Amino acid sequence: MPPLSTDDINPTFHTVQYAVRGELAIKAEALRDELKRPDHGLPFDKVISSNIGNPQQKGLDQPPITFTRQVAALMEWPELATLAPGVFPEDVVERVRELREEIGSIGAYSHSQGVPFIRKSVAKFIEARDGYPADPDHIFLTGGASAGVSLLISMLISSPTSGILIPIPQYPLYTATLAQHKGHAIPYHLDETRSWSTPVASIEEAIVDAKKDGIVPKGLVVINPGNPTGALLDEETQEEIVKLCEKNNIVLLADEVYQDNLHLRNTHPFTSFKKIVSARKSTVPLVSFHSISKGVSGECGRRGGYFELTNFSPELIALLYKMVSVNLCPPLSGQIGVDTMVRPPAPGSASHPQWKKETETVHSALASRTSIMASRLNALPGVSVVASPGALYLYPRIHLSYAAIKAAEEAGKAPDAFYALALLDQTGICVVPGSGFGQKEGEWHYRLTCLCPGVDEYVGKLEKFHLDWVKKYGMAEKQ
Template sequence: MHSPSALTLGSVNPALLGVQYAVRGELAIKAEVYRVRIKNHPNDHGLPFDKIVPSNIGNPQQPGLDQKPLTFGRQIASLLEYPELIETGKHLFPSDVLRRAKELYEEIGSIGAYSHSQGIPYIRRSVSQFIEKRDGYPSDPSHIFLTAGASAGVSLVLNILVASHQTGIMIPIPQYPLYSATLAQQSGVPVPYFLDESKGWSTDPQDVDQAAVNAKAEGINVRAIVIINPGNPTGALLDQRTMEAIVKVCEKHNLVLLADEVYQSNLHDSQNHPFTSFKKVVRDMKSPVALISFHSISKGVTGECGRRGGYFECTNVPEDVIALIYKMASVGLCPPVSGQIGVECLVRPPVDGDDSYPLWKKETDAIHAALAYRTKLMAQRLNDLPGVSCVESPGALYLFPRLHLPDKAIAEAKAAGKAPDTFYALALLDETGICAVSGDGFGQKEGEAHLRLTCLCAGVEQYIEKLEKFQRGFWRKYGGELASQ
């Protein structure tokens, strides 16, 4: 007779059972089932579409999307993967690429070896120079940690901040579900503050302040606030006055400011809507607020999600806490070296006069132009549809349109045990092969429904036509009258 398994759902960490991560949740799982069915049975898969359109996640180089890797970064990576090419392949690579690869190789050696746990010092110096040039203030390489993407840095920092089950972390609603998922895993308390859709998904510092006051009144020890700028899933960009007011709220409530700035180069009109970092604002204000700022190679025009490269910088963080962060980073030995090399290429791209610059400029300009065109076109066409309203996005990779679903659809969703927008997104997937994420996975006000769509999809006109055809059919099927709002 077999004894019961020592590993069951009843025996695992109960906090993990509450973790939800919508961008790779139910819809993505179902889409993968369909993708495999199409691959294995290309002529008789029985589906009303022939491919999955991965609109659920900002993964620029994913099959089905068309953002190509930047040549400069891939050439550097190639030379460091096979260093013999630095000498034997001189006729294949631009001189500045060869020079940079040689410098990196002299610092790193084999990329198959562990690096410093905080990240390769040479690359941390490059990051500090990038920050200094961007903000006009010094940056200390010893306060910079290279990470396996920004997500690993966020998890590390939240692990340090969440001191008890009553520790609260303020998060925007809607939010990127990394934050709610990580807090659930670590038994922290998410303290929501709501973004204002009617004002372009703006952040109201007074609402943030009141949310902190209310949480403290409930006995929650509010320790930090997460700001995603530009926003995910909204694409909203904070103006400097709002940022200054948020810093003052942090001063008032003694909050650590966690600035998720991974979309800082995903701006569609940077001349009229420039990015300003929280590092610059904190330094301009001479504020004592503890700030931890995150960046990544996964977004921007780099789009190297799979390489897992990122960093965070600590500002106004005491040295003994820096030492603790380093100790915890050391438990993971080191971030992926290939990702660290990606960070080097992100923060120190070719400059005018380098052999690589003309191609790099051409490639990056093309990516920016494509994202701006797709974002504007999608927002315009979505706003022309019945039952849809969409805030135009100045940045990031997404739109977050609101769905004004008919009462009949809401009732049918309830009968199926689904949130209304999840019900909608599942129907969209079943009919068109478009895999999007329902607003329910990001958080929203009670009674609302949204959908997050990436603006990365190739053949954007055909993509939008599928969305339009589906929405009009859904609208006719379920009655076409707006639900009470």
């Protein structure tokens, strides 16, 4: 009998692409294994995974927020409160008592939509942030934001002509999920020359073009702050986007997982789309996503997040509930993580001073690294990068010479992938080529995270690599 052939499976398994963990990341893993051999002969002694926003990974080692971990540890083994008296701060003990009263054991399945008590805490967090009411029954806790995005996109793909508007550059979860559910990605371009702003006219054009091709735009993805761009929307643009959704009967999918990652001093604050929609009393169906993987908590491994539905009918919410119930419930460790994110230690509580110190350290380290990296990358010949105020990334544009492009062609690689592979081979730094996020024809970028602790040594490697590259392939001709 022949084994199962790759032709005999769901065709979406071939069309899905996810560059963040693609060719470069797989090669980085292999190099990491190679480094374990004493005679490896590689020109570096460690691999730095700048391909993924994973602050607590080995080598980056951003410390977790102590309060979060104390609550988690005590939830795992509540007897510790008596076995190790005085080790846990009072407010941690109290938080765990409260959570256990609601949840019981974290080894039990919870409500499929997430623990009701934690959803209430999320609702209060949203109310305090926006000044408008939030309903715990309209909130779904999820195993990271990705799980929610996948669910909502699958809901909106109602027919083979359904499409979702996606920013370019985008986080490739969106195109991957659309490929999985056989929906069309309808690209609209962000404007690099205006600090990666979102030109609403470009969304309108994309809608018109899609309709010409017989594609029906069902949803609009906005990532704010942007990934990979780090751009932060202003309220005026947000209003225009909501109006556009109203006019075109489009569901707004607001990826707001970086809402707590703002690191430039003179930036306006983050405004949620929930606030804009509420203030306008708009009827636009809105889904807003949040996560514990980013922000200051960086708790990627717990798999925790939530989405809030606005202007969704009870029937739709019931259908979503049914769909999530098939997978029983999001991981309790992630749900507990959401609770500590939306309800950090209050001022005056035992844990507050340490929490404050830890979060400030994370914020300021990210701010300083981002600023140093942006200015030094910008100083390189043939590199330009927008120093955006948000998220965890930079998305430098690299201007490549014809010689470099030709060499890439000969190697059978896209020019930016060719650049990124050379960077990995020579420095051990793993980034993601711009082709994974999308870019204009003939432009080349890469995304790297701003998480590496030894920023000076790290940027030094990037600089040396790039200067050697320019020496080898020459400067880009005028374009």
